[in-house]
Amino acid sequence: MASPLLDDGYTAWREGRMEDAVAALQSGVAAGEAAAIAPLFDAALEAGLTGDAAASVRATLDSALEGPLAPVLDQAAGQRAAARLGAVVLASGLGRAGDWPGAIAARQSDHERGDLRAGLEIALLCELAGFTGAALSLLEPLARSGQGEAIAALLRLGAQRGEVSEVAVPHAPALARAHPLGPALQQAISGLPAAAASAPCPVPDAQALADALFAREPERETLHDAPRIQTAPGLISAVLSDYLTAASVPFLHTATIFDPDTGEQRPDEYRRSLTASLPPSAMDLPALAIRDRMLTLAGAQSHQSEPLAVLVYQPGQEYRPHFDFIAPDGGRASDDLARRGQRAHTVLVKLNEEHTGGATSFPRLDVAWQGRRGDALVFDNLDAAGKGEKASLHAGLPVETGTKILASLWVRER
Numbered sequence: 001m002a003s004p005l006l007d008d009g010y011t012a013w014r015e016g017r018m019e020d021a022v023a024a025l026q027s028g029v030a031a032g033e034a035a036a037i038a039p040l041f042d043a044a045l046e047a048g049l050t051g052d053a054a055a056s057v058r059a060t061l062d063s064a065l066e067g068p069l070a071p072v073l074d075q076a077a078g079q080r081a082a083a084r085l086g087a088v089v090l091a092s093g094l095g096r097a098g099d100w101p102g103a104i105a106a107r108q109s110d111h112e113r114g115d116l117r118a119g120l121e122i123a124l125l126c127e128l129a130g131f132t133g134a135a136l137s138l139l140e141p142l143a144r145s146g147q148g149e150a151i152a153a154l155l156r157l158g159a160q161r162g163e164v165s166e167v168a169v170p171h172a173p174a175l176a177r178a179h180p181l182g183p184a185l186q187q188a189i190s191g192l193p194a195a196a197a198s199a200p201c202p203v204p205d206a207q208a209l210a211d212a213l214f215a216r217e218p219e220r221e222t223l224h225d226a227p228r229i230q231t232a233p234g235l236i237s238a239v240l241s242d243y244l245t246a247a248s249v250p251f252l253h254t255a256t257i258f259d260p261d262t263g264e265q266r267p268d269e270y271r272r273s274l275t276a277s278l279p280p281s282a283m284d285l286p287a288l289a290i291r292d293r294m295l296t297l298a299g300a301q302s303h304q305s306e307p308l309a310v311l312v313y314q315p316g317q318e319y320r321p322h323f324d325f326i327a328p329d330g331g332r333a334s335d336d337l338a339r340r341g342q343r344a345h346t347v348l349v350k351l352n353e354e355h356t357g358g359a360t361s362f363p364r365l366d367v368a369w370q371g372r373r374g375d376a377l378v379f380d381n382l383d384a385a386g387k388g389e390k391a392s393l394h395a396g397l398p399v400e401t402g403t404k405i406l407a408s409l410w411v412r413e414r
């Protein structure tokens with residue numbers, strides 16, 4: 001049964017009273033309520049907390065995740081949830097600078113203690129950072145033990161290399177039935193030869209892996225100057241594109257728009273797709289690394305981030321021309337604007353390419369972008385004076401055939 005503090009927290013959150021929501025959830029965690037841990041983290045990030053308020057929430061989360069609440073959270077989630085979330089909190093930058101080396105080191109020791117999920121996270125981070133040999137030698141034992149995400153990653157790597165790890169091949173038919181990308185991956189490797197399992201390869205230490213993940217300033221091509229519209233080819237790898245797609249599936253629902261007349265969200269012809277907004281508390285280090293690369297492209301810090309979203313469009317579905325900046329409404333939207341400022345930038349990453357149509361188009365600028373799997377687009381929604389930029393009007397054009405899958409991140413001024 002939900003505690004009164006948890007109820008108060010959710011009620012305040014629903015009503016847009018973010019300070020009250022954070023305060024109630026924080027009291028809940030302090031009173032030993034494990035179910036308040038994840039919503040506290042999500043609400044603190046949604047409120048864009050900085051300074052003392054962020055540091056105080058962070059201290060509450062740290063002591064809960066390191067203390068007696070951790071096993072309660074694990075039990076409720078049926079997995080080692082506290083360790084995963086602890087690493088995300090560490091890397092998130094809430095209340096303290098994001099500590100990627102510390103978060104990776106924590107997951108490496110979780111893996112050494114037998115947490116296979118932690119091993120998968122390290123393998124995916126290695127792959128994203130370009131340590132493909134290390135990624136393979138971590139993925140193959142996980143795939144042997146039947147871990148679906150490891151098998152999926154090996155199949156994608158195989159499709160790219162033209163030969164597929166013999167460890168993954170026998171699992172492909174089962175994956176095709178059990179994994180959202182299984183059928184596409186099975187098709188992508190069909191006819192390719194099997195490759196012998198890879199020789200063991202040392203895994204970089206936490207500092208080297210963290211450095212490599214964020215070392216490279218993304219290469220950009222400018223499509224338009226003011227407003228700035230830039231592409232960053234290959235911002236994330238194909239393996240991570242697949243991983244984020246699969247991770248979003250449990251959160252997908254029909255997209256809605258905000259109705260200023262009723263103050264409610266509702267489905268509308270204007271925006272037809274499935275959307276998943278990933279609660280930060282449901283993320284893991286690979287998903288957070290994707291988000292942080294997207295933030296880097298926008299030149300932004302983690303507290304400016306809205307939740308990472310994934311959009312899935314079927315044939316005929318589209319996102320008609322719109323602005324991403326928010327219209328003040330004298331109510332909840334205005335409160336939110338006062339707290340976090342405008343949606344200054346938008347970052348999109350193509351997660352697949354098996355479709356026709358569906359380009360992102362800027363009708364007032366004669367700019368359109370299709371992108372390949374892993375490619376990113378960043379654009380500014382504000383003009384030089386910080387006002388909504390009318391030329392940033394943009395649309396996701398109707399998909400003609402296939403499915404379009406896109407990650408989307410809205411980035412605030414502060």
Ligand SMILES: O=C(O)CCC(=O)C(=O)O
Nearest residue numbers: 319324359360395396408
């Ligand atoms: O689907 C697209 O191409 C555009 C998505 C978009 O405009 C958004 O996420 O704000």
Ligand SMILES: [Fe+2]
Nearest residue numbers: 323324346394
């Ligand atoms: Fe948009």
